[in-house]
Amino acid sequence: MNTVASTTAGSNSSALSRNKLLDNLLRILTRSAAIAVLVMLGGVILSLIEGSLPALKTFGLSFVHTESWNPVTEKFGAAAPIYGTLMTSLIAMLIGIPLSIGIAIFITELCPPKLKRPISTAIELLAGIPSIIYGIWGLFVLAPLLQKYVQPVLINTFDGVPGLQNLFAGPPYGIGILTAGLILSIMVLPFITSITRDVFETVPPMLKESAYGLGCTTWEVVRHVVLPFTKTGVIGGVMLGLGRALGETMAVTFVIGNAHRISSSLLAPGTTISASIANEFTEADGELYTSSLIALGLILFVITFIVLAAARLMLARMRRAEGK
Amino acid sequence: MTIRKTLARVALATAGAVFATSAMAADISGAGATFPYPIYAKWADAYKKETGIGLNYQSIGSGGGIKQIKAKTVTFGASDKPLKPEELDAMGAIQWPMVMGGVVPVVNIPGIKPGEMKLDGATLADIYLGKITKWNDAAIAKLNPGVKLPKMAIAVAHRSDGSGTTFNFTYYLADVSPAWKSDVGVEASVEWPVGIGGKGNEGVAATVTQTQGSIGYVEYAYALQNKMTYTDMVNKDGKTVAPSSDTFAAAAANADWSNTKNFYLILANQPGADSWPMTAATFIIMYKKPESAADSMTALKFFDWAYKNGQKMAGELDYVPMPTSVIELVEKSWMDNIKEGGKSIWN
Numbered sequence: 001m002n003t004v005a006s007t008t009a010g011s012n013s014s015a016l017s018r019n020k021l022l023d024n025l026l027r028i029l030t031r032s033a034a035i036a037v038l039v040m041l042g043g044v045i046l047s048l049i050e051g052s053l054p055a056l057k058t059f060g061l062s063f064v065h066t067e068s069w070n071p072v073t074e075k076f077g078a079a080a081p082i083y084g085t086l087m088t089s090l091i092a093m094l095i096g097i098p099l100s101i102g103i104a105i106f107i108t109e110l111c112p113p114k115l116k117r118p119i120s121t122a123i124e125l126l127a128g129i130p131s132i133i134y135g136i137w138g139l140f141v142l143a144p145l146l147q148k149y150v151q152p153v154l155i156n157t158f159d160g161v162p163g164l165q166n167l168f169a170g171p172p173y174g175i176g177i178l179t180a181g182l183i184l185s186i187m188v189l190p191f192i193t194s195i196t197r198d199v200f201e202t203v204p205p206m207l208k209e210s211a212y213g214l215g216c217t218t219w220e221v222v223r224h225v226v227l228p229f230t231k232t233g234v235i236g237g238v239m240l241g242l243g244r245a246l247g248e249t250m251a252v253t254f255v256i257g258n259a260h261r262i263s264s265s266l267l268a269p270g271t272t273i274s275a276s277i278a279n280e281f282t283e284a285d286g287e288l289y290t291s292s293l294i295a296l297g298l299i300l301f302v303i304t305f306i307v308l309a310a311a312r313l314m315l316a317r318m319r320r321a322e323g324k
Numbered sequence: 325m326t327i328r329k330t331l332a333r334v335a336l337a338t339a340g341a342v343f344a345t346s347a348m349a350a351d352i353s354g355a356g357a358t359f360p361y362p363i364y365a366k367w368a369d370a371y372k373k374e375t376g377i378g379l380n381y382q383s384i385g386s387g388g389g390i391k392q393i394k395a396k397t398v399t400f401g402a403s404d405k406p407l408k409p410e411e412l413d414a415m416g417a418i419q420w421p422m423v424m425g426g427v428v429p430v431v432n433i434p435g436i437k438p439g440e441m442k443l444d445g446a447t448l449a450d451i452y453l454g455k456i457t458k459w460n461d462a463a464i465a466k467l468n469p470g471v472k473l474p475k476m477a478i479a480v481a482h483r484s485d486g487s488g489t490t491f492n493f494t495y496y497l498a499d500v501s502p503a504w505k506s507d508v509g510v511e512a513s514v515e516w517p518v519g520i521g522g523k524g525n526e527g528v529a530a531t532v533t534q535t536q537g538s539i540g541y542v543e544y545a546y547a548l549q550n551k552m553t554y555t556d557m558v559n560k561d562g563k564t565v566a567p568s569s570d571t572f573a574a575a576a577a578n579a580d581w582s583n584t585k586n587f588y589l590i591l592a593n594q595p596g597a598d599s600w601p602m603t604a605a606t607f608i609i610m611y612k613k614p615e616s617a618a619d620s621m622t623a624l625k626f627f628d629w630a631y632k633n634g635q636k637m638a639g640e641l642d643y644v645p646m647p648t649s650v651i652e653l654v655e656k657s658w659m660d661n662i663k664e665g666g667k668s669i670w671n
Contacts, residue, residue: 071486072509139527144534171477173520173535258484258521269520271484279523282385283486283512 045301052295054287063295069260069276071284076292078299080260084177084270085303088252089245091181091266092188096245097238099185100192105222108200120197127190135254138183139175143255146182147174151267169265173257178266180256184248188241195240199233200226232315239311246304249274273300352623355382356389356402358524359488359543360423360606363643364402367630370637374629377622386488387512393417393609399619401609404488405512409585416612418661420587420654421605422627423634424576424644426544427493428567428602430552432532433459434474437553439566441468444558445500445593445601451478451539453503454518459537467558474537481531481540484521486512492604493541496592500601541602544572545642559601560593571600572644581650587657605646610662617664624658624670631655 055063055076066077107119151172158164203226211221227234257269258279271279273296284290354364361383368379384392386403393401394415407419429443443451447463450456456463460473483490491512498505508514522528525546532540532552544567547554556566565571578596579589591603608627614620631654635645646654658670 068515070509070515071513072511072515139530140534147534171479173479173531175520175531253484253523254527258523259519260515271521275484279485279521280513283387285387285390285512 048294048298048301052291052298055291055295058288059292063292064299067260067262071280071289074286074288076288078273078292078296080262081271081273081276081296082299082303083262084180084256085246085272085274085300087177087266087270088180088184088256088272089242091178092184092245093238093242095182095185096188096192096241100189100237100241101196101234103189103193104196104200105226107197109218109222109226120194123190123193126186127194131187131248131251132254134183134187134251138179138251138255142183143174143179146179147172151178154267166264167266170267172267173269175255175257175269176265176267177256177270180252180270180272181266183251183255184245187248187251188245191244192237192241195237196230196234199230199237202233203229231318235311235315239308242307243304246307247274247300249278253278273297273303350622351378351380352400352619352626353380353398354389354400354402354608354623355384355392355398356609357386357404357488357606358383359404359425359604360402360643362545363423363634363638363641366637366641367634368626370633371626371629377626379626385486386491387486390609393611396611396615399610399614399616399623402606403609404604404606405491406588406590406605406607407586407609409588412586412609417609418586418612418657419607419609420657421581421589421646421650422608422630423638423646424572424591424603424605425642426567426572426600426603426644427489427496427541428544428547428554429539429541429557430529430532430547430554431539432534432536432553433476434536435472438551439554439556441471442556442558442564443467445496448557449497449501449504452480452482452497452516452518453501453507454480455503476537479535479538480516480519481528481535481538482516482519482521483513483525483528484523487524488512488604488606489525489541489543490514492590492592493602495590496602499593548642557601559597559599560595561597561599563597565598565600567600569639569642569644571598572603573647575599575601575603576605576644576650577647581653587654603644612661613663614669617669620662621669624662628655 059066059076063076063078064082065079066075067079068075068077069080070076103119103123107116111119151170151174154168155170155172158168207225207229208221211225216224252272253275256271256275258271258275259269260271260276261268262270277293277296281290281293284293361381364379364381368381372378381402382388382392382398386405389398389401389403390407392398402422403419407415407417412419429448431441433441443464444467447456447467450463457478458475459478460475465473491510494504494508494510494514498508498510508517520531522531522540525542528540528542529546529550529552532538533550542552546552547567554567556564559565574596575591575594578599579591579594581587581589587607589605591605593601594603610620610623631646631651638645655670659668662669
């Protein structure tokens with residue numbers, strides 16, 4: 001009896017110490033993984049700052065608002081790429097968000113069960129297509145279609161309408177800011193759709209059924225029950241899509257026209273931060289040129305950071321408004 | 325995403341270089357221009373079959389090639405833009421032309437067939453400066469009596485990536501147009517006054533093929549392969565020439581390589597009745613006192629083999645081999661310059 005008790009106690013204590021060891025090991029491993037991410041991020045920031053110092057020292061704050069980008073005279077300004085990055089992302093969001101949320105609503109609320117799976121799979125497949133394929137498709141398929149059928153209509157329709165006339169001024173090249181925005185909207189679609197679909201599915205059926213029971217239409221249920229319940233998740237999905245749109249490189253490079261200019265027309269060629277870097281980094285010689293490209297990278301980093309911070313702030317404010 | 329890509333590229337390049345110098349000591353390692361990559365690859369393939377020695381060439385662009393040879397991670401660097409003699413002297417390196425090609429203007433105008441239209445340097449520069457905006461402009465019409473030119477807006481296309489092709493194209497425009505020289509200048513990428521940028525020769529080719537009323541410039545091989553409408557050019561002697569390997573070779577033959585220092589010569593706008601005005605050579609850069617004489621010797625043997633046996637392959641890919649007189653000058657320069665312990669390694 002005694003011996004039995006002591007052996008169990010012994011095995012218990014050895015099992016306990018083994019568990020403790022395992023727990024410690026796990027903690028150390030996961031913690032170092034987390035720290036590694038921070039170290040890498042810090043390293044990226046530091047090397048970006050270090051690399052862009054020569055450009056920032058030479059041009060100062062004027063780097064941000066100068067439009068000219070001249071490798072011959074080594075005078076560089078980031079205004080055109082910054083404008084292009086923000087504008088294409090804005091177009092992508094204007095088209096992408098309503099479309100994605102619409103798809104998510106259809107899948108979760110209205111879709112016949114038979115169709116649910118094929119539509120979801122199709123959306124996930126869209127996410128798996130490499131961006132260079134989007135670029136090539138955009139250049140060889142979408143751009144000629146836009147040039148032939150869509151852009152002439154836009155130019156003629158808005159000709160003479162103040163404001164819009166400048167926004168849709170010719171000639172129709174097929175490629176440009178608008179085309180880049182369109183491609184981006186297709187690329188962000190799967191991200192926003194799959195996240196909003198997932199969060200829509202977390203809405204307790206009882207809430208929805210009660211609303212239906214009160215005589216609500218589907219739209220009213222979506223508007224007053226589903227969206228308020230899931231808005232944090234939806235905003236998270238939108239931010240993920242926006243992050244992708246801001247940084248997308250290859251697809252945009254193919255269809256944006258790569259001109260370091262800011263023009264009032266959306267049909268005109270432009271450039272983005274990542275497209276400029278992809279185009280010019282390999283052939284950039286001279287410290288100032290390379291440094292200006294790295295400074296562009298730093299600016300993109302700052303823009304992304306601001307976007308994420310703004311999203312956080314918005315969520316916090318919403319929570320406060322709800323009194324949570 | 326951008327940062328990640330850039331870092332990934334740097335990491336890849338470094339990894340490639342380390343791999344090239346350590347694990348494949350027997351192979352020749354080089355990096356640089358993308359324009360000659362197809363012919364270097366073809367030569368390397370044939371050379372490997374003959375000798376068993378391979379070529380590890382990273383076609384990362386002329387700028388990248390110059391950076392890598394400066395960092396001494398490769399045995400030779402390749403560039404479409406020759407380095408200035410003083411820059412080479414500072415590096416302790418020499419350069420020589422390896423093979424030639426031509427840049428041709430391509431257009432997409434309804435009803436105009438390849439070679440039916442001609443342009444001259446000043447008109448081409450004015451189009452790219454945005455001064456000529458319609459195809460029926462008086463300057464173009466004057467050059468093309470009898471050709472029906474539409475009243476169509478000119479859509480200008482250019483390379484968006486830094487490129488040796490752009491360097492040679494802008495060099496020519498600056499040579500013929502003072503306005504281009506002062507307002508835009510000569511570089512692998514410039515601040516274009518007008519137009520849209522396509523990535524790579526294929527990007528420019530796609531833009532021109534798809535846009536009615538467009539004009540672009542591509543390497544000759546691309547114009548041929550894509551069956552594009554190229555134009556003839558009026559050259560320095562005032563003669564009209566069509567792009568072909570013959571007119572490229574004529575430009576090279578008339579070029580006076582013997583009076584250059586370090587072969588610093590850009591083949592644009594050469595004299596001669598048959599010279600194509602936008603002919604371009606691509607260059608190899610190597611150190612005078614190499615880190616490894618054996619590696620450099622292996623590379624020189626390959627270049628010598630390519631000069632002597634590679635003409636036919638070059639022709640098949642629409643490149644133009646260097647004339648024999650130039651090859652003799654190049655090999656003499658190897659003998660005079662590339663040395664180990666005061667003794668030349670090439671003999």
